Amino acid sequence: MTPKEFARRRRQLMRMMGPDSVAILPTAPECIRNRDVEFPFRPDSDFYYLTGFHEPEAVMVLAPGREHGEFILFCRERDPVRETWTGRRVGPGGACNDYGADDAFPIGDIDDILPGLMEGRERVFYTMGLRGDFDQRMLGWLNRIRAGSRGGERTPDEFIALEHLVHDMRLYKSASELRTMRRAAKIAASAHVRAMQATRPGLMEYAVEAEFAHAFRREGCEHAYSPIVGGGANACILHYTENNARLNDGELLLIDAGAEHDYYASDITRTFPVGGRFSKAQRALYELVLDAQYAAIEEVRPGNHWNDPHDAAVKVLTKGLVQLGILKGNVRKLIKDEAYKRFYMHRTGHWLGMDVHDVGDYKVGGEWRVLEKGMVMTVEPGLYIPAGTKGVAKKWWDIGIRIEDDVAVTKDGYEILSTGAPKAVDEIEAIVGSG
Ligand code: ZN
Ligand code: MG
Numbered sequence: 001m002t003p004k005e006f007a008r009r010r011r012q013l014m015r016m017m018g019p020d021s022v023a024i025l026p027t028a029p030e031c032i033r034n035r036d037v038e039f040p041f042r043p044d045s046d047f048y049y050l051t052g053f054h055e056p057e058a059v060m061v062l063a064p065g066r067e068h069g070e071f072i073l074f075c076r077e078r079d080p081v082r083e084t085w086t087g088r089r090v091g092p093g094g095a096c097n098d099y100g101a102d103d104a105f106p107i108g109d110i111d112d113i114l115p116g117l118m119e120g121r122e123r124v125f126y127t128m129g130l131r132g133d134f135d136q137r138m139l140g141w142l143n144r145i146r147a148g149s150r151g152g153e154r155t156p157d158e159f160i161a162l163e164h165l166v167h168d169m170r171l172y173k174s175a176s177e178l179r180t181m182r183r184a185a186k187i188a189a190s191a192h193v194r195a196m197q198a199t200r201p202g203l204m205e206y207a208v209e210a211e212f213a214h215a216f217r218r219e220g221c222e223h224a225y226s227p228i229v230g231g232g233a234n235a236c237i238l239h240y241t242e243n244n245a246r247l248n249d250g251e252l253l254l255i256d257a258g259a260e261h262d263y264y265a266s267d268i269t270r271t272f273p274v275g276g277r278f279s280k281a282q283r284a285l286y287e288l289v290l291d292a293q294y295a296a297i298e299e300v301r302p303g304n305h306w307n308d309p310h311d312a313a314v315k316v317l318t319k320g321l322v323q324l325g326i327l328k329g330n331v332r333k334l335i336k337d338e339a340y341k342r343f344y345m346h347r348t349g350h351w352l353g354m355d356v357h358d359v360g361d362y363k364v365g366g367e368w369r370v371l372e373k374g375m376v377m378t379v380e381p382g383l384y385i386p387a388g389t390k391g392v393a394k395k396w397w398d399i400g401i402r403i404e405d406d407v408a409v410t411k412d413g414y415e416i417l418s419t420g421a422p423k424a425v426d427e428i429e430a431i432v433g434s435g
Helices: 003-017 045-051 080-086 091-099 107-118 132-151 162-171 175-198 205-217 232-236 280-297 308-323 331-336 425-431
Strands: 021-026 032-034 059-062 071-075 103-106 123-125 158-160 228-231 252-257 259-261 268-273 376-379 382-385 399-402 405-409 414-416
Touching (some): 021 045, 021 107, 021 162, 045 162, 059 107, 071 091, 071 107, 175 205, 175 259, 175 405, 175 425, 205 252, 232 382, 232 399, 268 425, 280 376, 280 382, 280 425
Parallel strands (some): 123 158
Antiparallel strands (some): 021 059, 059 071, 382 399
């Protein structure tokens, strides 16, 4: 992402905020993993989206029309001793020179400076309730302005959640965002290929997971979320992340893993036989899920509604489950009664972007959102039949299948970003265990 793109986003946001307003946005806090060990720092997505600034302990302020500059950044000061221990810092000087800040201050001075930036403005765009500690500081600054306002300066009297505006912006991906997401999906897709090639009976789930670590880190990527690598019965646990069981011949392996590249996520699921050959029952269910996914993807186009891909998937799955004798009854009635939910209990997708379950409303005015160019979503139908499922023949037990791709809405249809990972039965059977 170029500095120009970040500047464009800030301008767009300030246009929407209007004059006499100010936006305040802290980045994410650093998180302790255990004792004095921290998790790797990841900036808040909204904060990074607007600043391109990746250091912890930073706060962005946008003050439209401010004489000394509209984009103000508070960040850590340069400190040779601290930098020797914990790494380089950009510092306020670097924030101006390299990140386009009009004005930058040490984060330690925020109590002295920030109230003055709010003073005299009507509206404050700030999202309450995400960070209790920062909410408290905001209240303190406001009280100070109020206490000092007898001189005639007005205290802001309108608070608006900043995230409404920013999240709607983030829902529409620009050309360079789509380029970044294409790359994230490509890296993840080739990691899935690696994992398929490496899989054979007797391996541990985490040994297959290691293929993703290798494929992602060599491209400078992180996992966009905790990967799911579940064989057999574990494939039927939707958020299984232990990844510590042995893989057996005859089982299916479900892998849900995506790369984060330049702070943009990919999210891909593939399901394939550990031993390289689908059983008849596995193949029947797999092809049903694949048909449902194709049908759902065909519904991705401008003008359709968010729910159309889901409805298409449900229709195909329910019909197929009746044909296989797993559901019994009239297809339309089974759909109406949501009978499929015993085997397909999640939705067919979610928005995808800087966050894997990305921001953006799914409904507008009570109606499913209309799809528009630049929106990116996952399409991920599945079927899960754990052992012991009542009224379902044993041959279907312990089969868990999900097929997930990343799909962008284009001018007149869709673009699949994650095409590099095979999903047709013959392609999969040719590749599994071949590495
Ligand atoms: Zn997903
Ligand atoms: Mg996923």
